Amino acid sequence: TQLLEQSPQFLSIQEGENLTVYCNSSSVFSSLQWYRQEPGEGPVLLVTVVTGGEVKKLKRLTFQFGDARKDSSLHITAAQPGDTGLYLCAGISYNTDKLIFGTGTRLQVFP
Amino acid sequence: GAVVSQHPSRVICKSGTSVKIECRSLDFQATTMFWYRQFPKQSLMLMATSNEGSKATYEQGVEKDKFLINHASLTLSTLTVTSAHPEDSSFYICSARDRDRGIYGYTFGSGTRLTVV
Numbered sequence: 001t002q003l004l005e006q007s008p009q010f011l012s013i014q015e016g017e018n019l020t021v022y023c024n025s026s027s028v029f030s031s032l033q034w035y036r037q038e039p040g041e042g043p044v045l046l047v048t049v050v051t052g053g054e055v056k057k058l059k060r061l062t063f064q065f066g067d068a069r070k071d072s073s074l075h076i077t078a079a080q081p082g083d084t085g086l087y088l089c090a091g092i093s094y095n096t097d098k099l100i101f102g103t104g105t106r107l108q109v110f111p
Numbered sequence: 112g113a114v115v116s117q118h119p120s121r122v123i124c125k126s127g128t129s130v131k132i133e134c135r136s137l138d139f140q141a142t143t144m145f146w147y148r149q150f151p152k153q154s155l156m157l158m159a160t161s162n163e164g165s166k167a168t169y170e171q172g173v174e175k176d177k178f179l180i181n182h183a184s185l186t187l188s189t190l191t192v193t194s195a196h197p198e199d200s201s202f203y204i205c206s207a208r209d210r211d212r213g214i215y216g217y218t219f220g221s222g223t224r225l226t227v228v
Contacts, residue, residue, distance in 0.1 A: 030214065031214045033214075033217075040202075040222065040224065041221055041222060042117075042204050042219035042220050042221045042222050043155070043204075043219055044219075045217075048214060048215060050214065086154075088154060088155065092214055096160070097143065097208070098145070098157060098160060099145065099157075099206065099217055100157060101147075101154045101155040101156075101157075102154060103154050104153065104154040106152070
Protein backbone atom coordinates (compact mmCIF):
# COMPACT_ATOMS: atom_id res chain seq x y z
CA THR A 1 0.00 0.00 0.00
CA GLN A 2 1.35 3.39 -0.95
CA LEU A 3 1.17 5.81 1.92
CA LEU A 4 1.47 9.55 1.70
CA GLU A 5 2.14 11.21 5.02
CA GLN A 6 1.46 14.88 5.40
CA SER A 7 2.81 17.17 8.07
CA PRO A 8 1.73 19.00 10.00
CA GLN A 9 -1.67 17.46 10.53
CA PHE A 10 -3.12 20.71 11.83
CA LEU A 11 -1.94 24.27 11.45
CA SER A 12 -3.47 27.34 13.02
CA ILE A 13 -1.85 30.66 12.14
CA GLN A 14 -2.47 34.39 11.96
CA GLU A 15 -3.17 36.22 8.73
CA GLY A 16 0.06 37.30 7.06
CA GLU A 17 2.21 34.41 8.27
CA ASN A 18 3.98 31.99 5.98
CA LEU A 19 3.64 28.21 6.18
CA THR A 20 4.86 25.02 4.56
CA VAL A 21 3.05 21.70 4.28
CA TYR A 22 4.99 18.54 3.55
CA CYS A 23 3.94 15.37 1.77
CA ASN A 24 6.22 12.36 2.06
CA SER A 25 6.16 8.79 0.81
CA SER A 26 8.46 5.84 0.43
CA SER A 27 6.98 5.21 -3.02
CA VAL A 28 7.75 6.88 -6.31
CA PHE A 29 4.86 8.47 -8.17
CA SER A 30 4.48 9.36 -11.81
CA SER A 31 3.07 12.70 -10.76
CA LEU A 32 1.66 14.39 -7.71
CA GLN A 33 -1.26 16.69 -7.22
CA TRP A 34 -2.34 19.11 -4.52
CA TYR A 35 -5.98 19.71 -3.68
CA ARG A 36 -7.91 21.93 -1.31
CA GLN A 37 -11.20 20.79 0.13
CA GLU A 38 -13.92 22.77 1.86
CA PRO A 39 -16.32 21.05 4.29
CA GLY A 40 -19.07 19.13 2.53
CA GLU A 41 -17.54 19.50 -0.91
CA GLY A 42 -15.31 17.52 -3.23
CA PRO A 43 -11.59 18.34 -3.45
CA VAL A 44 -10.53 21.04 -5.89
CA LEU A 45 -7.31 20.63 -7.83
CA LEU A 46 -4.65 23.28 -7.19
CA VAL A 47 -1.69 21.95 -9.15
CA THR A 48 -0.11 18.93 -10.79
CA VAL A 49 3.65 18.42 -10.66
CA VAL A 50 5.25 15.93 -12.97
CA THR A 51 9.02 16.33 -13.16
CA GLY A 52 11.36 15.61 -10.26
CA GLY A 53 12.60 18.91 -8.85
CA GLU A 54 9.81 20.84 -10.49
CA VAL A 55 8.60 24.06 -8.87
CA LYS A 56 5.26 25.62 -9.71
CA LYS A 57 3.80 28.87 -8.43
CA LEU A 58 0.15 29.77 -8.15
CA LYS A 59 -0.09 33.32 -6.81
CA ARG A 60 0.96 33.01 -3.15
CA LEU A 61 1.28 29.22 -3.32
CA THR A 62 4.54 27.51 -4.30
CA PHE A 63 4.62 23.78 -4.96
CA GLN A 64 7.72 21.64 -5.25
CA PHE A 65 8.14 18.03 -6.34
CA GLY A 66 11.10 16.22 -4.83
CA ASP A 67 13.98 15.15 -7.05
CA ALA A 68 13.23 11.49 -6.33
CA ARG A 69 9.49 11.98 -6.98
CA LYS A 70 8.63 10.68 -3.53
CA ASP A 71 7.84 13.90 -1.75
CA SER A 72 6.41 17.34 -2.26
CA SER A 73 5.85 20.59 -0.42
CA LEU A 74 3.35 23.40 -0.50
CA HIS A 75 4.43 26.83 0.72
CA ILE A 76 1.93 29.61 1.27
CA THR A 77 3.17 33.17 1.59
CA ALA A 78 1.22 35.75 3.59
CA ALA A 79 -1.66 33.45 4.42
CA GLN A 80 -5.17 34.84 4.32
CA PRO A 81 -8.39 33.65 6.00
CA GLY A 82 -9.58 32.52 2.59
CA ASP A 83 -6.77 29.95 2.55
CA THR A 84 -8.49 28.06 5.38
CA GLY A 85 -9.31 24.49 4.40
CA LEU A 86 -8.09 20.93 4.15
CA TYR A 87 -5.01 20.56 1.94
CA LEU A 88 -4.43 17.18 0.38
CA CYS A 89 -1.58 15.84 -1.67
CA ALA A 90 -2.33 12.93 -3.98
CA GLY A 91 0.04 10.69 -5.87
CA ILE A 92 -0.69 8.97 -9.13
CA SER A 93 0.56 5.41 -9.23
CA TYR A 94 2.71 4.32 -12.15
CA ASN A 95 1.12 0.91 -12.42
CA THR A 96 -2.56 1.44 -11.73
CA ASP A 97 -3.31 5.12 -12.39
CA LYS A 98 -4.95 5.24 -8.98
CA LEU A 99 -4.98 8.58 -7.22
CA ILE A 100 -3.89 7.99 -3.64
CA PHE A 101 -4.45 10.78 -1.15
CA GLY A 102 -2.19 11.91 1.64
CA THR A 103 -3.29 12.10 5.25
CA GLY A 104 -4.26 15.76 4.92
CA THR A 105 -3.35 19.06 6.57
CA ARG A 106 -6.06 21.16 8.09
CA LEU A 107 -5.18 24.83 7.90
CA GLN A 108 -6.94 27.60 9.77
CA VAL A 109 -5.94 31.20 9.18
CA PHE A 110 -7.25 33.75 11.68
CA PRO A 111 -7.78 37.39 10.74
CA GLY B 112 -14.04 22.06 -18.30
CA ALA B 113 -14.78 18.53 -17.22
CA VAL B 114 -17.77 18.19 -14.93
CA VAL B 115 -18.78 15.29 -12.72
CA SER B 116 -22.24 15.23 -11.20
CA GLN B 117 -22.83 13.20 -8.06
CA HIS B 118 -26.28 12.53 -6.61
CA PRO B 119 -27.72 12.71 -4.11
CA SER B 120 -25.70 15.27 -2.18
CA ARG B 121 -27.24 14.17 1.10
CA VAL B 122 -29.19 11.10 2.08
CA ILE B 123 -30.52 9.78 5.35
CA CYS B 124 -31.58 6.16 5.50
CA LYS B 125 -32.69 3.66 8.08
CA SER B 126 -30.39 0.96 9.28
CA GLY B 127 -30.72 -2.18 7.16
CA THR B 128 -31.80 -0.44 3.97
CA SER B 129 -29.76 0.13 0.81
CA VAL B 130 -28.72 3.41 -0.73
CA LYS B 131 -27.58 4.10 -4.28
CA ILE B 132 -25.22 6.94 -5.17
CA GLU B 133 -24.76 8.02 -8.78
CA CYS B 134 -21.69 9.53 -10.40
CA ARG B 135 -22.00 10.94 -13.91
CA SER B 136 -19.43 12.49 -16.20
CA LEU B 137 -21.35 15.19 -18.04
CA ASP B 138 -19.06 16.20 -20.87
CA PHE B 139 -16.53 13.42 -21.27
CA GLN B 140 -16.30 9.67 -21.34
CA ALA B 141 -14.93 8.09 -18.19
CA THR B 142 -13.50 4.65 -18.74
CA THR B 143 -12.43 4.61 -15.11
CA MET B 144 -14.16 5.91 -12.02
CA PHE B 145 -12.91 5.87 -8.47
CA TRP B 146 -14.93 5.78 -5.27
CA TYR B 147 -13.61 7.28 -2.05
CA ARG B 148 -14.88 7.45 1.51
CA GLN B 149 -14.04 10.24 3.90
CA PHE B 150 -14.73 10.16 7.63
CA PRO B 151 -14.93 13.41 9.60
CA LYS B 152 -11.64 15.24 9.85
CA GLN B 153 -9.87 12.58 7.81
CA SER B 154 -8.53 12.28 4.29
CA LEU B 155 -10.06 10.48 1.33
CA MET B 156 -9.63 6.73 1.37
CA LEU B 157 -9.88 4.90 -1.94
CA MET B 158 -12.54 2.21 -1.78
CA ALA B 159 -12.61 0.84 -5.30
CA THR B 160 -11.81 1.41 -8.93
CA SER B 161 -14.44 0.72 -11.54
CA ASN B 162 -13.81 0.26 -15.22
CA GLU B 163 -16.59 0.45 -17.75
CA GLY B 164 -17.96 -2.95 -18.59
CA SER B 165 -15.93 -4.91 -16.06
CA LYS B 166 -15.98 -5.76 -12.39
CA ALA B 167 -14.76 -3.21 -9.90
CA THR B 168 -11.45 -3.65 -8.12
CA TYR B 169 -11.76 -3.15 -4.37
CA GLU B 170 -9.07 -1.94 -2.00
CA GLN B 171 -7.99 -4.14 0.85
CA GLY B 172 -10.50 -4.14 3.68
CA VAL B 173 -13.45 -2.94 1.61
CA GLU B 174 -16.33 -5.42 1.46
CA LYS B 175 -17.35 -5.87 -2.15
CA ASP B 176 -20.69 -7.43 -1.20
CA LYS B 177 -21.56 -4.43 0.93
CA PHE B 178 -20.43 -1.75 -1.51
CA LEU B 179 -21.75 -2.73 -4.90
CA ILE B 180 -20.31 -0.82 -7.81
CA ASN B 181 -21.73 -0.78 -11.31
CA HIS B 182 -20.11 1.00 -14.24
CA ALA B 183 -22.42 0.07 -17.06
CA SER B 184 -21.72 3.02 -19.34
CA LEU B 185 -18.90 5.42 -20.10
CA THR B 186 -20.66 8.22 -18.25
CA LEU B 187 -22.25 6.56 -15.24
CA SER B 188 -21.03 4.63 -12.23
CA THR B 189 -23.14 3.78 -9.21
CA LEU B 190 -22.22 2.82 -5.66
CA THR B 191 -24.85 0.95 -3.67
CA VAL B 192 -24.37 0.66 0.07
CA THR B 193 -26.30 -2.48 0.98
CA SER B 194 -27.80 -3.19 4.40
CA ALA B 195 -26.46 0.08 5.68
CA HIS B 196 -25.46 0.47 9.31
CA PRO B 197 -24.63 3.59 11.33
CA GLU B 198 -20.90 2.92 10.92
CA ASP B 199 -21.37 3.34 7.14
CA SER B 200 -22.27 6.96 7.73
CA SER B 201 -19.63 8.94 5.88
CA PHE B 202 -18.91 11.30 3.01
CA TYR B 203 -18.63 9.39 -0.27
CA ILE B 204 -16.86 11.00 -3.23
CA CYS B 205 -16.45 9.78 -6.77
CA SER B 206 -13.80 10.70 -9.31
CA ALA B 207 -14.10 10.16 -13.03
CA ARG B 208 -11.05 9.86 -15.22
CA ASP B 209 -10.87 11.16 -18.77
CA ARG B 210 -8.05 9.06 -20.18
CA ASP B 211 -7.56 11.45 -23.10
CA ARG B 212 -6.35 14.09 -20.63
CA GLY B 213 -3.78 11.83 -19.01
CA ILE B 214 -2.69 12.88 -15.53
CA TYR B 215 -4.88 15.97 -15.80
CA GLY B 216 -8.00 13.91 -16.34
CA TYR B 217 -9.18 13.30 -12.78
CA THR B 218 -12.39 15.17 -11.92
CA PHE B 219 -14.22 14.88 -8.63
CA GLY B 220 -17.89 14.92 -7.80
CA SER B 221 -19.18 17.13 -5.02
CA GLY B 222 -19.72 14.21 -2.67
CA THR B 223 -22.62 12.50 -0.93
CA ARG B 224 -23.17 12.77 2.80
CA LEU B 225 -24.71 9.49 3.96
CA THR B 226 -26.28 9.29 7.40
CA VAL B 227 -27.60 5.94 8.58
CA VAL B 228 -29.99 6.16 11.51
